[in-house]
Amino acid sequence: MRKVYGVPGGEVLELDYPAVADYLTRFLEAELAWRGYQKALVAVSGGVDSATTLALAARALGPENVHALALPHAESAPESLEHARMAAGAFGVDLEVIDITPMVEGYAGVRPDLTPYRKGNVKARARMIVLFDLSMAYRALPLGTGNKTERLFGYFTWHGDDAPPINPLGDLYKTQVWGLAEELGVPEAIRKKPPTADLVPGQTDEADLGLSYRRADVILEHYLKGYPDAYIEALGYRPEEIRRVKELVNRTHFKRHLPTVAVVSTTAIHEFYLRPLDFRIELP
Amino acid sequence: MVRHAVLQLAPEKGQVRRNLARLEAALLELAEDGPQVVVVPEAYPTGYFLQGGVRELALTVDELAEALDDLHRRAWEGPLDLVIGFYEKDEQSGDYFNTAAYFELGGRGLVHRHRKVFLPTYGVFDEERYLSRGHGVRAFDTRFGRAAILICEDFWHSITSTLAALDGAEVIYVPSASPARGFSGPRPANVERWRQLAMSVAAEHGVYVVLASLVGFEAGKGMSGGSLVASPEGRILAQAPVFEEALLVADLDLARIPPVRYDNPMLADLKSGLPILWNDLRRVVEGL
Numbered sequence: 001m002r003k004v005y006g007v008p009g010g011e012v013l014e015l016d017y018p019a020v021a022d023y024l025t026r027f028l029e030a031e032l033a034w035r036g037y038q039k040a041l042v043a044v045s046g047g048v049d050s051a052t053t054l055a056l057a058a059r060a061l062g063p064e065n066v067h068a069l070a071l072p073h074a075e076s077a078p079e080s081l082e083h084a085r086m087a088a089g090a091f092g093v094d095l096e097v098i099d100i101t102p103m104v105e106g107y108a109g110v111r112p113d114l115t116p117y118r119k120g121n122v123k124a125r126a127r128m129i130v131l132f133d134l135s136m137a138y139r140a141l142p143l144g145t146g147n148k149t150e151r152l153f154g155y156f157t158w159h160g161d162d163a164p165p166i167n168p169l170g171d172l173y174k175t176q177v178w179g180l181a182e183e184l185g186v187p188e189a190i191r192k193k194p195p196t197a198d199l200v201p202g203q204t205d206e207a208d209l210g211l212s213y214r215r216a217d218v219i220l221e222h223y224l225k226g227y228p229d230a231y232i233e234a235l236g237y238r239p240e241e242i243r244r245v246k247e248l249v250n251r252t253h254f255k256r257h258l259p260t261v262a263v264v265s266t267t268a269i270h271e272f273y274l275r276p277l278d279f280r281i282e283l284p
Numbered sequence: 285m286v287r288h289a290v291l292q293l294a295p296e297k298g299q300v301r302r303n304l305a306r307l308e309a310a311l312l313e314l315a316e317d318g319p320q321v322v323v324v325p326e327a328y329p330t331g332y333f334l335q336g337g338v339r340e341l342a343l344t345v346d347e348l349a350e351a352l353d354d355l356h357r358r359a360w361e362g363p364l365d366l367v368i369g370f371y372e373k374d375e376q377s378g379d380y381f382n383t384a385a386y387f388e389l390g391g392r393g394l395v396h397r398h399r400k401v402f403l404p405t406y407g408v409f410d411e412e413r414y415l416s417r418g419h420g421v422r423a424f425d426t427r428f429g430r431a432a433i434l435i436c437e438d439f440w441h442s443i444t445s446t447l448a449a450l451d452g453a454e455v456i457y458v459p460s461a462s463p464a465r466g467f468s469g470p471r472p473a474n475v476e477r478w479r480q481l482a483m484s485v486a487a488e489h490g491v492y493v494v495l496a497s498l499v500g501f502e503a504g505k506g507m508s509g510g511s512l513v514a515s516p517e518g519r520i521l522a523q524a525p526v527f528e529e530a531l532l533v534a535d536l537d538l539a540r541i542p543p544v545r546y547d548n549p550m551l552a553d554l555k556s557g558l559p560i561l562w563n564d565l566r567r568v569v570e571g572l
Contacts, residue, residue, distance in 0.1 A: 276334065
């Protein structure tokens with residue numbers, strides 16, 4: 001007699017990338033439209049997240065309505081600018097290069113104690129200043145490029161790279177961004193290189209975080225859904241990896257919120273007075 | 285045959301007048317198809333996610349009826365039945381509800397009002413923080429037959445459609461607003477779930493199911509659409525695309541219900557069997 005074995009159920013990180021690409025394209029169209037924008041601005045680092053965001057923006061708005069910015073610093077890896085050009089070329093978007101060295105070094109000059117780590121944050125915030133200034137100059141909405149993994153780990157500069165008002169990739173883990181990038185035709189050289197914030201020479205994300213994205217994303221998905229550690233360990237993950245994931249998530253909740261306000265009334269914003277960000281009423 | 289049209293529209297948040305004008309434009313577009321019943325999604329006049337803004341934007345049923353009467357006079361010749369979801373302010377109590385109403389425009393006016401019983405308050409949803417629950421499900425008579433209204437999560441509990449069918453409904457109208465989630469397949473998981481639910485409810489009771497599902501993005505949450513009409517044997521007669529506005533037109537042949545139920549007499553069996561289960565049902569409910 002035939003025996004038929006069932007497939008065990010489990011959490012699935014693999015997505016239908018054509019469907020995701022279609023959905024995120026619609027997201028960009030709709031979220032720009034009600035804000036009154038036809039154009040978008042993307043800071044392109046040479047990495048896979050911003051290249052993927054650029055691809056989506058070009059799809060949603062047409063390449064002629066997308067401004068790509070490369071914002072190198074003298075200490076940035078030359079490869080980053082090369083890959084930014086490659087991404088812009090792949091999606092037919094003009095790339096504007098603005099060197100942030102004078103901005104950053106201007107500040108570094110008045111604070112000789114600036115450490116490489118602090119300087120990395122200054123670079124990210126200098127890029128934010130340029131992005132928002134050119135947003136106004138070009139009447140183009142800045143797009144965020146942060147993925148879910150780095151958002152959960154707090155692996156970004158607060159009020160720096162997290163500042164743009166809309167973000168198509170923020171609910172996709174890094175491994176899912178890789179899948180989407182392939183679907184959208186992001187060049188292999190960009191998809192396959194080790195991810196780096198390129199804020200400090202020689203750094204890579206996985207060395208900073210102390211674990212690989214592929215392993216971190218599976219742990220995160222189970223942790224966020226409430227699976228106990230023992231369950232995650234049984235999937236083949238080490239206790240120290242699980243601990244590291246939980247540590248990174250739990251020391252950075254503040255970075256995913258607006259600043260803390262002392263509540264004194266029953267109309268405290270976001271505590272008592274709750275409105276979605278797209279809320280508006282018709283006035284007479 | 286009763287010609288139905290589902291208006292799968294994307295409202296602009298909080299823009300009640302503009303959204304009703306859009307509804308009017310959609311009716312004009314539909315005039316050549318001659319629908320007799322038009323079904324509009326949950327919370328259409330305002331958009332779905334309002335949080336505390338419900339109290340700024342909720343309408344009384346009379347305010348909505350007046351706006352729809354005006355719109356009907358301008359856009360339509362002859363009577364038109366219209367099912368629409370909206371946030372309702374009860375004039376007497378001042379309570380707020382997630383409501384859908386059946387209007388016979390150019391006729392009896394308000395025929396039936398269903399206030400959502402199952403208010404999702406989990407995950408991305410927070411309805412019970414801002415709204416009161418409705419307290420009943422009942423079928424009602426339209427000029428074409430007998431119908432019931434269930435709103436969104438109401439329909440995800442099979443007991444509500446069971447009640448509606450036992451109460452004589454031949455058509456169940458389901459205005460909904462369903463944010464897309466679950467992208468491991470070509471259609472979002474919630475859209476698949478809606479399809480399965482509609483097919484199984486329709487087939488179990490031998491009823492038509494008309495789902496009107498909102499579209500449009502609301503601060504990152506993409507309302508999925510995929511409105512549909514399911515036949516009494518559980519086939520999908522028409523389905524709108526996901527994520528985009530669409531007008532779905534389908535004819536409901538109510539005369540098919542008796543023969544379909546004769547072949548698959550689940551509702552008749554339920555009527556016979558339910559009294560046998562009544563004591564256990566009461567025991568379980570009283571033990572909750």
